[in-house]
Amino acid sequence: MSDKDIIICRCEDITREDIRKCMERGFITFEDLKRQLRVGMGPCQGQTCSELIKRELADFLGEKPDVINTHKTRPLVIGVKLKSIKAGVDNES
Amino acid sequence: MKAEIVIIGAGITGVSIAYNLAIQGVKDIVVVDKSFMTSGATGRCGAGVRQQWGTKGNCIMAKKSIEFFESATDTLEYDDDIEFKQEGYLILATTPEEDELFFENVRLQNSLGIPSRVCNKKEALKVVPYLRPESFTSATYCPTDGHLNPFKMTDAYFQKAKQLGVEFLFFETVESIEINNGKITSVTTEKRTIKTNKVVNAAGGYAHEVGLMVGIDIPVYSENHEILVTEPVDKMQGPMVMSFSKNIYCQQVPHGSFLIGRSNPEAKHDHDISSSWQFLDEMAKTVCDIMPKIGELRVIRQWGGSYNISPDRQPIISDVKSLPGFYIACGFSGHGFMFAPMSGVLITEIVLNKPTSLDASDYRLDRFEDKIVTEYEKSVV
Known part of the structure; x- marks a missing residue:
């Protein structure tokens, strides 16, 4: 299977080829890849791609996966509608 | 070295x-x-780029910078996409003081060659139809403002x-x-x-x-300004919608997601860049007040960053x-x-x-x- 057909981040449709090209451009940390390709920034917040990208980075850098840092975890844990947040505020007051 | x-x-x-x-x-x-x-x-x-300022210094800096962004891909021979979207900023006035101030601002901007204009409610609603009409009094619009991928x-x-x-x-x-x-x-x-x-x-x-x-x-000094991003949806908003008095800026980026931010008047002068639930609460209230339709969107992430503020x-x-x-x-x-x-x-x-x-x-x-x-x-x- 070619790198073009291997989807790494399904939220943003990023393939293994995209990841490798970006690493060759000099972006060799997870935070850099995230900012160039939006991996880990979609609705699943990297729950699918982060381990795969960690392995890609390790492979590219000749390191063991466990020394590669993944991206910062940010709130929210799951997507919440703005109007639901407002409804929550209204209920409390 | x-x-x-x-x-x-x-x-x-x-x-x-x-x-x-x-x-x-x-x-x-x-x-x-x-x-x-x-x-x-x-x-x-938030990566918006605008020319609608109230001081001459800021207006000129912004105007010349936008001229650069317009041809940046060619000038820098960039082989990727800077995602420049030039569909304007709509700045809402919500008080009589703002009506007056914005009128003066537009006069200054026009004198410097910036194509901004004052819009009444009807004209503003033409630019962004889902604004809640009761939430603002007038607006100013500059079509050459925009957004790009930082x-x-x-x-x-x-x-x-x-x-x-x-x-x-x-x-x-x-x-x-x-x-x-x-x-x-x-x-x-x-x-x-x-x-x-x-x-x-x-x-x-x-x-x-x-x-x-x-x-x-x-x-x-530095202070934390928070921001959130929603799930990506089909294109629904051209310009950045902004209000100083309601403390909000809201832009749909070409990728489809909305970036929405505000400042915290009580932010400390430090290097904090953390995320707070208070921000989410306040942001949700303001969004639902001005643009109830955007309230239907899911927030998928929030973060903070430092403004470095001069006197x-x-x-x-x-x-x-x-x-x-x-x-x-x-x-x-x-x-x-x-x-x-x-x-x-x-x-x-x-x-x-x-x-x-x-x-x-x-x-x-x-x-x-x-x-x-x-x-x-x-x-x-």
Whole structure:
């Protein structure tokens, strides 16, 4: 299977080829890849791609996966509608 | 290691300065950053670019910078997409005072060649139909304002600067700047000493600390401004919608997601960039007040970033009388991204002792010495 057909981040449709090209451009940390390709920034917040990208980075850098840092975890844990947040505020007051 | 000039900070400002120095023929340029590129305010900003300001200095910086963005891909021969969307900013007035102020602002903007205009309610609703009509009184609109991808824009400068021979040192922290007989002699990081006589402070949120390394107390501070992003949806909004009195800016980026932010009037002056639930609560209330339709969207992530704020909310782009060879580009007060093209040009002209391409006296460091701040930019979220 070619790198073009291997989807790494399904939220943003990023393939293994995209990841490798970006690493060759000099972006060799997870935070850099995230900012160039939006991996880990979609609705699943990297729950699918982060381990795969960690392995890609390790492979590219000749390191063991466990020394590669993944991206910062940010709130929210799951997507919440703005109007639901407002409804929550209204209920409390 | 030796350098003609060392730039501290690889955000958009530092990278733009590096590029501009390089195209003017300066060799041995080194950019140092304590983390990865755009790790500070650049990578955290809303990335809108607007020309609708209340002070002349900000208007001119913005106008010339947008002219650069319009042809940046060609100028920098960038092989990727900077995702420039030029569909305007719609700024809502919600009080009689704002109606009046914005009228004056538009007059100033028009006098400087910025194509902004005052809109009544009906005209504003034509631009963004789902605004709740009761939530504002009038608006101003400038069609050539817009938005672009801060990571790609910085990368465009970065790729070109590298081609031109600029050296970048990432994950390296500047620990001190050495001075001998009133002249800079070197910059020391945890990994090396770089011999140089010239240093540019483009350290964004940490510009004050870098100033202190050479004994200069730059009158700026940092504060946390929070922002959120929604799930991507089909295109529904052209312009950025903004209100200073309601404390919101809201933009749909070409990717489909909405970026929505506000400031916290109680934010402390520090380097906090954490996320709070209070921000989400306040943001949700304001969004549902102005644009109930956007309330249907899911928030998928929130984060914070530092505004580096100056006393008059205008940038400091300047050399320093007491320390030749030290240059400052900071205090952008939340607008460093959109002014970066001109920041790079101006610092380069100052470093090379050339006449500046616009009157840079409004941005000088010594404007604060007499303690009289003549103008104050009110058009800030």
